[in-house]
Amino acid sequence: MSFPNIYTHRKVAETKAKSCDICFKISSSVLITPDNKDWFYICRAHLKDPGFCTPKIDQAAIDARKKRELEEEIERVKKEYEEKQKKKKEKEEKGKKEDETGDKNTKDDKANEDKEKKTPDNTEMSKDDTTSSPPKEEEPRVFELKSTFYQQRLNRKRQAEITRRNRERLQDPNFFPSVPKKFP
Template sequence: MSIKNLWHHRKVADGSAKACWICYKPSTSVLITPDNKDFFYVCIGHLSDRGFCQPDADEAAAAAARKKKEELDLEIEKVKKEYEEKQRIKREKRKDKAKEKDKEKEKDANKTDEEEDKSDEKTKDDKIKELSKSKDQAQVDLGPRIFTLNKNFYQMRIDRIRNAEAAKRNRERLSNPANLPSPPSGFP
């Protein structure tokens, strides 16, 4: 039985992390064959190592396109934030002019302005946290998802499968008493 040298990258839950096949560090990334006959855990750093595996050409191009789109989305988000900041500054200047006209109203406006500033800062911090989380997750997802192993590593996987099949056949043979030799029937 031979498996095709095509491996899909999958992620598992953090609680299901197991040792990397190469460095034995806990990893949540798995390379699996399309027919689900073989799989192994591997670190993300090894996936970018050219000595270990290469991404599929079409998949690499698609990953580059996804990365470019993600960069454009981040740039758009940055421009929107700058625009909102400029608008907020303009509103504050208008409020300052209104405050100069009426000092009593100024005290009330300061309270509301402080509350608005605090709420604006909280929303800003929340947005930054969300963007950083989505950015980290996007960086993991940006990479290619289909790989081919280098010749030596692929041969190691084939050997492992063959050895497992041979061990299974040997266990079956030993469990069947008909395959064992019979004891001698005559006296010596």
């Protein structure tokens, strides 16, 4: 009756919260094995305690997340560059049209262009500020119990299995000896 020493941290609803196996405070955090053979309620403070468990860092997931963030950043920079190139081409075309029509309204046009430049730049800055907010650090989800606590979980599971077998045996009518039917 052994199971791996890898536990995944999960949250349950606050209405389903039960007492922590270590300190008996109400907790909605649960540690569960991948095959669902063992699970128990635990406080979040115990998850941070290095004497109780150690977080297992999934390097592949971290690398995938970094790669995804990098790709998103590249896409964002490409879009910004394309927008700047479009604006530059529009400006050049506008300048060519103005040269053809004459310089009679150049002062008014330049003033309008300055206003247009200021407005998009401010909106771009606010967009950049919202998109470039630093992502919050995720807490580890996979833990490995220290050997003493893991052994305690194994012993508890073994004891529960023994108790279940004994209960089944006691309910079996053939378990106890029968009364002798013949005289000695």
